[in-house]
Amino acid sequence: MQYVEVEKKFALPNPEALKAKLDALGAKPSEPTRQIDQYYNAPHRDFLAPQAISEWLRIRTESRGASINYKRWHPIKALVKTHADEYESGVADVEAVRRLLEALDFRPLITVDKTREAWTLPDIEIVFDHVAGAGHFVEFEFKGDATGVEDASTRLQQFIASLDMELGEPINRGYPHILLGRQH
Numbered sequence: 001m002q003y004v005e006v007e008k009k010f011a012l013p014n015p016e017a018l019k020a021k022l023d024a025l026g027a028k029p030s031e032p033t034r035q036i037d038q039y040y041n042a043p044h045r046d047f048l049a050p051q052a053i054s055e056w057l058r059i060r061t062e063s064r065g066a067s068i069n070y071k072r073w074h075p076i077k078a079l080v081k082t083h084a085d086e087y088e089s090g091v092a093d094v095e096a097v098r099r100l101l102e103a104l105d106f107r108p109l110i111t112v113d114k115t116r117e118a119w120t121l122p123d124i125e126i127v128f129d130h131v132a133g134a135g136h137f138v139e140f141e142f143k144g145d146a147t148g149v150e151d152a153s154t155r156l157q158q159f160i161a162s163l164d165m166e167l168g169e170p171i172n173r174g175y176p177h178i179l180l181g182r183q184h
Contacts (some may be wrong), residue, residue, distance in 0.1 A: 005071070005086045006152040007141040008160060011168035015128050015136050019119070021163055022126060027119040035062045037112040038098070039176045043105035052079045053177060057106065059097060066094035080172045083149045112175045124159050134178045137171060 012018065019029070040057045041047050047055050054076045058069045069088040073081035091097050102108075113132040118125055123144030129137045140160055146152035160167070173182065 004149065005084045005141065006082070006146075006149055006156060007139050008156055009137055009139045009171040011171055012128070012136045012138045013168050015138070018126075018138060018163070018165060018167070019128070021165060022119050022121070025121060027121045027126065030118045030120075032115050032117040033062050033064065034113070034115050035060055037114070037175070039109045039112070040101055040106040041109045043107075048109070048180075048182070050077070052077060052081075053173075053182060054081070056174065056176060057101075059091070059094060059101075061094055066091040066097075068097055082153060110176050110179055112179060114175065123155070129175075131175050131178070134175060137175075138167065 038059045038061075040059070042057065047053060047057075054074075055070070055072045058071075060067050060069065067088050067090050069086065071084045071086050073084045075082065115130045117128045119128070120126075120143075123142060125141045125143050127139045127141070129139065131137065140156055142152040142156045144152075144155070146155060171178075176182075
């Protein structure tokens with residue numbers, strides 16, 4: 001199980017051009033899925049308090065089931081993050097988990113409603129997201145074997161450069177940041 005995530009995200013003005021390029025490379029798309037992500041704030045520390053938000057707790061529901069996820073981005077105090085520790089597990093009873101969190105004084109912060117389509121190549125997953133209220137985005141995530149975060153980041157950057165495409169503005173924040181109006 002991989003517990004470190006290395007990804008790059010961009011606003012995407014023209015998803016179809018990138019999809020055509022990926023298709024030419026032999027990537028295959030998954031069926032699009034709608035994901036509803038409910039983000040929570042912790043009672044023991046305010047995830048929104050620091051200028052550079054470095055952690056989130058999320059419950060995701062979608063047609064294939066539900067999951068709970070915690071991410072802690074690094075470097076913790078940096079405005080631009082390089083990677084995240086990520087812990088995720090399936091949830092059999094999502095309503096029980098919601099009630100459990102609320103009983104422990106975790107409070108809902110924001111809901112992200114998105115449609116996601118994943119494309120896969122060896123070592124790289126490319127995810128197209130349409131986020132209600134925010135627009136179109138693409139995330140590139142390194143999924144291969146690497147000697148560390150720096151190696152994975154370099155290889156991910158090389159892949160993105162090899163596409164030779166205008167992707168739009170790099171996004172160094174998550175969808176909850178965007179919907180909450182947070183810059184970092």
